[in-house]
Structure formats: structure tokens, C-alpha cells
Amino acid sequence: xxxxxxxxxxxxxxxxxxxxxxxxxxxxxxxxxxxxxxxxxxxxxxxxxxxxxxxxxxxxxxxxxxxxxxxxxxxxxxxxxxxxxxxxxxxxxxxxxxxxxxxxxxxxxxxxxx
Amino acid sequence: xxxxxxxxxxxxxxxxxxxxxxxxxxxxxxxxxxxxxxxxxxxxxxxxxxxxxxxxxxxxxxxxxxxxxxxxxxxxxxxxxxxxxxxxxxxxxxxxxxxxxxxxxxxxxxxxxxxxx
Numbered sequence: 001x002x003x004x005x006x007x008x009x010x011x012x013x014x015x016x017x018x019x020x021x022x023x024x025x026x027x028x029x030x031x032x033x034x035x036x037x038x039x040x041x042x043x044x045x046x047x048x049x050x051x052x053x054x055x056x057x058x059x060x061x062x063x064x065x066x067x068x069x070x071x072x073x074x075x076x077x078x079x080x081x082x083x084x085x086x087x088x089x090x091x092x093x094x095x096x097x098x099x100x101x102x103x104x105x106x107x108x109x110x111x112x113x114x
Numbered sequence: 115x116x117x118x119x120x121x122x123x124x125x126x127x128x129x130x131x132x133x134x135x136x137x138x139x140x141x142x143x144x145x146x147x148x149x150x151x152x153x154x155x156x157x158x159x160x161x162x163x164x165x166x167x168x169x170x171x172x173x174x175x176x177x178x179x180x181x182x183x184x185x186x187x188x189x190x191x192x193x194x195x196x197x198x199x200x201x202x203x204x205x206x207x208x209x210x211x212x213x214x215x216x217x218x219x220x221x222x223x224x225x226x227x228x229x230x231x
């Protein structure tokens with residue numbers, strides 16, 4: 001079974017630029033999550049999708065971050081404009097549904113904002 | 115509200131000696147608890163989980179954890195460390211109550227395990 005795929009793996013941009021990350025969850029998984037992991041901290045949930053609808057985006061900085069999951073499969077997370085404090089690893093995870101215990105994580109995208 | 119505290123940011127052991135990574139949690143509801151491991155430049159991998167069944171949970175690679183409700187703890191142990199165990203470990207609590215936060219994971223700060231030859 002293929003795991004959660006993310007791209008790119010690494011990205012370096014300058015502040016005020018925009019950037020987008022892509023995630024393809026495990027086939028058939030209805031729930032998709034985006035996490036932000038700042039160096040030295042545990043991952044923090046940014047947004048949760050159930051199919052193509054948003055379940056929880058309470059921690060998403062909506063003035064600069066946006067995410068979509070068209071057709072309820074893959075998803076993109078965008079930052080525009082980026083700030084220095086956005087430097088982090090962005091993790092995507094999926095689960096069969098929002099009630100299943102286990103979330104399966106992708107390898108992450110490491111973003112560096114200069 | 116729920117929270118997770120990992121009591122040690124770094125743990126260093128010698129190969130072949132026991133490993134103990136400590137975790138305390140706070141939850142308003144009966145929690146599900148997890149340990150995830152993160153090797154450098156790799157994704158988070160589930161080690162084990164507690165979901166209100168047996169309080170002693172066995173996971174992959176010889177790790178186990180014991181849920182102690184009276185102590186609100188979920189410490190991770192392994193009898194004998196291996197070099198390949200060197201990684202960062204996260205204790206995680208999951209909300210099992212209703213509402214839009216159902217299923218939300220809260221991660222601890224992480225414990226970096228170093229294994230010396």
C-alpha cells in the first residue's frame with residue numbers, strides 16, 4: 001500500500017514570496033490533515049478535511065495560509081506572503097475517516113524562509 | 115482541554131541498556147494515547163497506541179507503554195536499546211469527545227533519544 005506522498009521535500013524562499021505544497025493521501029482515506037512542525041516542537045494541526053469539506057481550521061492563519069482539497073483526494077497548502085516564522089516542516093497525514101485512531105504521515109516538506 | 119507533557123527533551127542511553135521516555139497527559143475525556151517516532155528526514159511512524167483496552171500496550175520494535183490513569187502517565191519503555199532506535203519520539207493524545215475537535219491530535223514537545231555504542 002502506497003503511503004502519503006508530499007512534494008516538494010524541500011523549499012527555500014524569501015520572505016513575502018508565495019509557496020505551495022502538495023499532498024496525496026493514502027487511497028480511499030477520507031480525512032486529510034495538514035500540520036506545521038516548527039523546529040524543536042511537536043506538530044501542530046493547521047487544518048483538517050473530511051472529503052472535500054473543512055472540519056477544523058481554527059489554527060490556520062487565514063490571512064496568509066489557504067488550503068483546498070478539490071474532489072476530496074489530493075490537497076494543496078499555500079502560504080502568501082511568507083514570513084520568517086513560517087520556516088518549518090509541513091506534514092500531511094491521512095486516515096480512513098475522522099473517527100479512526102491512526103493517522104498516517106507523509107515525509108513532510110521542509111520550508112526555509114530567508 | 116487536553117495537553118501532553120514529555121518530561122525529558124533529551125535522553126541518552128548506551129546500546130543494550132533500557133530505555134524510558136516519560137509522558138504525562140491531561141484530558142477532559144477518556145483519551146486515546148499514542149507514541150510516534152520520527153527518524154531524521156522521515157515521516158512520523160506510529161509505534162503503539164492505547165484506546166481503552168489493555169493498559170499495557172505492545173508496539174513495534176520491542177517498545178511498550180503502560181497507561182496509568184491514576185498517574186495520568188503513558189511512559190514508553192524498551193528493555194534493550196539498539197542503535198537504530200536513535201530518533202525523536204512524540205507522545206500524542208487524541209480527543210474522543212464530540213464536536214468539531216473530535217479526532218484532533220495534540221503532540222508533546224518530543225524527546226530526542228541518543229544511543230551510544
